[in-house]
Amino acid sequence: MSATTQRGRGQRGTGASLALHATLLAASAVAVFPVLWIVFISLGPDSAWQQPGQVIHHLGLSNYRFVLLHSGFPHWMLNSVIVAGATMVLGVFIAASAGYAISRMRFPGHRQLMWVFLVTQMFPVAVLIVPLYNLMARLDLLDSYLGLVLVYCTIAVPFCAWMLKGYFDTIPREIDEAGRMDGLSPFGTFWRLILPLARPGLAVTAFYSFLTAWGEVAYSSQFMKTHYTLAAGLPTYASSIRANWGAMTAGSVLIAIPAAVVFLLVQRHLVTGLTAGGTKG
Amino acid sequence: MTTATVERAERPGRPARSKEPGPGLLKSIARAWDRHWYAWAMVAPVVIVLGVLVLYPLGYGVYLSFTNATAQNVATDIGPVHVPASYHFVGLHNYWQILSGQDGDFYPRLEWTVIWTVACVGITYSIGLGMAVLLNRPMRFRLAYRLALILPWAVPAFVGVFAWRLMFNSQYGVFNDVINVVGLPSQDWLGTPFAQKVAVIIVNVWCGVPFMMVAILGGLQSIPNELYEAAEMDGASPLQRFTNVTVPGLRPVTSTVVLLSTVWTFNMFPIIYLLLGSNTSGDTDILVTFAYEKAFVGISDYAGAASYGIVILLILVAFSTFYRSRIKTEQS
Numbered sequence: 001m002s003a004t005t006q007r008g009r010g011q012r013g014t015g016a017s018l019a020l021h022a023t024l025l026a027a028s029a030v031a032v033f034p035v036l037w038i039v040f041i042s043l044g045p046d047s048a049w050q051q052p053g054q055v056i057h058h059l060g061l062s063n064y065r066f067v068l069l070h071s072g073f074p075h076w077m078l079n080s081v082i083v084a085g086a087t088m089v090l091g092v093f094i095a096a097s098a099g100y101a102i103s104r105m106r107f108p109g110h111r112q113l114m115w116v117f118l119v120t121q122m123f124p125v126a127v128l129i130v131p132l133y134n135l136m137a138r139l140d141l142l143d144s145y146l147g148l149v150l151v152y153c154t155i156a157v158p159f160c161a162w163m164l165k166g167y168f169d170t171i172p173r174e175i176d177e178a179g180r181m182d183g184l185s186p187f188g189t190f191w192r193l194i195l196p197l198a199r200p201g202l203a204v205t206a207f208y209s210f211l212t213a214w215g216e217v218a219y220s221s222q223f224m225k226t227h228y229t230l231a232a233g234l235p236t237y238a239s240s241i242r243a244n245w246g247a248m249t250a251g252s253v254l255i256a257i258p259a260a261v262v263f264l265l266v267q268r269h270l271v272t273g274l275t276a277g278g279t280k281g
Numbered sequence: 282m283t284t285a286t287v288e289r290a291e292r293p294g295r296p297a298r299s300k301e302p303g304p305g306l307l308k309s310i311a312r313a314w315d316r317h318w319y320a321w322a323m324v325a326p327v328v329i330v331l332g333v334l335v336l337y338p339l340g341y342g343v344y345l346s347f348t349n350a351t352a353q354n355v356a357t358d359i360g361p362v363h364v365p366a367s368y369h370f371v372g373l374h375n376y377w378q379i380l381s382g383q384d385g386d387f388y389p390r391l392e393w394t395v396i397w398t399v400a401c402v403g404i405t406y407s408i409g410l411g412m413a414v415l416l417n418r419p420m421r422f423r424l425a426y427r428l429a430l431i432l433p434w435a436v437p438a439f440v441g442v443f444a445w446r447l448m449f450n451s452q453y454g455v456f457n458d459v460i461n462v463v464g465l466p467s468q469d470w471l472g473t474p475f476a477q478k479v480a481v482i483i484v485n486v487w488c489g490v491p492f493m494m495v496a497i498l499g500g501l502q503s504i505p506n507e508l509y510e511a512a513e514m515d516g517a518s519p520l521q522r523f524t525n526v527t528v529p530g531l532r533p534v535t536s537t538v539v540l541l542s543t544v545w546t547f548n549m550f551p552i553i554y555l556l557l558g559s560n561t562s563g564d565t566d567i568l569v570t571f572a573y574e575k576a577f578v579g580i581s582d583y584a585g586a587a588s589y590g591i592v593i594l595l596i597l598v599a600f601s602t603f604y605r606s607r608i609k610t611e612q613s
Binding site: 017020021023024025027028030031032034035037038041049050051052094095097098100101102105107108109110113116118119120121122123124125126127128129130131132134135150151153154157158161186187190211214215217218222230231234235238245248249252255256259260263264267 | 313316317319320321323324326327328330331333334335337338339341342345408412415416420421422425426427428429430431432433434435436437438439440441443444445447448450452453455487490491495541544545548550551554555558568569572573575576577581583586587589590591593594597598601
C-alpha cells in the first residue's frame, strides 16, 4: 500500500527529475572524487602528484610494490588489524551487556551511567592523554596491543552502549518475559534471545568501534613506539626529508579500500541501527 | 517485565520494613545488592574500564592542572637514576593564565573554535538534510547515489585528510584547477590563515556529511506516510509539508545528532592537526589541537595542557546541559 502512495507522491516532471539527478550526481562526485584522486595518483610514478597529467602514460604499481615490500606497511597493517579487531570484539560485548542492563533493568545508577556515557564523548584528547600515558607507563602497557585496545574501548564503548540501549528498547519486552518463563537467567535471555535479534544494532556498533580504532591518530602515535598502527605509520612517509607522496597515496588506498568495501556492504544495517539508537537514546 | 520485577521485589520487602523501623545503612545496601546485583554485574565491565581509564586520568588531569608540571620537572628515570618529581602546587594559577588571556590567546582561539564548530555543524547538517530529503524518494540509481554519498564515512579520517592535503597543494593541487573551472581564483589553501580556515572546514564537512545524512535518512523513514497524505489532502504545498511535517518529525534525530556532532567537532583533533601539520601559523589551532601541541611539542607543558583540557571539558558540559534542558522544555 505504501508503495502505491509513494509512487503517487514521487511522480515528477522531466525537469524536476533532471534537477534531482543533476544535484545528486554533483554531490556524489564531490564525495567520491578525493578517493578516486588518490587511487589515480597512486598508480603513477612516485612524482605523479606533481604531474597528474603524466599518470595515464606511466601507469604502474611501483608505489604499491614499495609500500608492501620495502616499508613497514605490512607490519603496521597487522598491528592495526589486531588492535581494531580486539577493540571491536571487546567493545561490542561490554557495550551490549551494559546497554541491555540499562534498557531492561531499573537499578540505582542507571541514569547517572547514561549521563557518564554522554559526558565521556566530551573529553578532549588533551586532558586524558598525559595522565593516560603515565598510567600506561606504570602498568607497563605502553607500546602494547592491550593498552591501546583498552584506550580505544573508552572512546568506543560509551557511544556504542548508548546506541545499543536505544536499539534494545525497540525489541519487545515480551521476548524477555518468554525467555524468563522458559527458565533462562537474565544473562541467558540477553545472550540467547536478544543478541540475535539485535544483529543490525550490533553491526553498527561493531563497525563504529572498528573504524574508531582503525582511524585513531592521537593515542596511537604517542603510545606505540615500535608497534606502529597504520595511523601512526602512514605519516612517516611524509615526515622524511622528501615527502614520498607516491607511497603515501598507495598506503592510503590500501588502508581505505578494504574498510570502504566492508562498510558499504553493511551500510543497510547502519541506517536501521543508528536510527534506533539516535532517536531513542 | 519491569512491573513484574518491582512487584516481586517489593512484596516481601514491605512487611520487613514495617517490622524493623531502623534497618540501618548496611541492611539497605544488602537489600539493594540482592535486588540489583544482576544489573550491576552486567554493567560492571564498562564501569571498570571507564573508571580506570577515564575517571582516574581525569582526576589526575585535574590534579596536574593545579601544578606547574612540565617535561622537565616530572619524575623520570634516566638510565638507572631515578629523578624525583620537583613540580609543585600552584593553585588556580594555570586557570588564571588561561582566562586572563595571558596563556595561548585563549579568547581569539575560543572565538575561532566556536566559529569552526558552528560553521561545521551548520553546513554539515544543512547538506546532510538536503541529501537525505533527495534520497528519501523512489528513483533510479538510488542505491548507487547512496553508496557514493556514504563513501567519505567509510574512509578513515586520516586517509581522507591526506587526500585533501594533496588536492589542496598550492602548486600542483587539483583543487585549484577545479575551482578555476567554476571561475574562482586559485588560493594558497594551506598557506594563509584565512584560506587554511576555509580548507579545514571544507575537509571536516566532507568527512561529516555522511553521518548526518544517514541519521536524518533514518529519521525521515520513521515519519509515518499518513502524515504526508493528510497534509496533501489538506492542500499543503511541498514547502509547507516540509516545514510542518518533516521538520517536526525529525526533531528527535536532529537534537541528538546536533548535540553529538557539536561535541565531536569542538574536540575534532585529527583533521586540523594532520591537514596543516607543522605549517600552521597557530591561528588555525582550535582549543584541542593547541592543548595537544602544548603537551607534546617542544618542552611538554603537562599542567598547561591539562588545564586547557579541563576548560574545554567545562565548556562542553555547560553547553550540553543547557542544550538538553532547552530540548526538554521545548518537548513538554
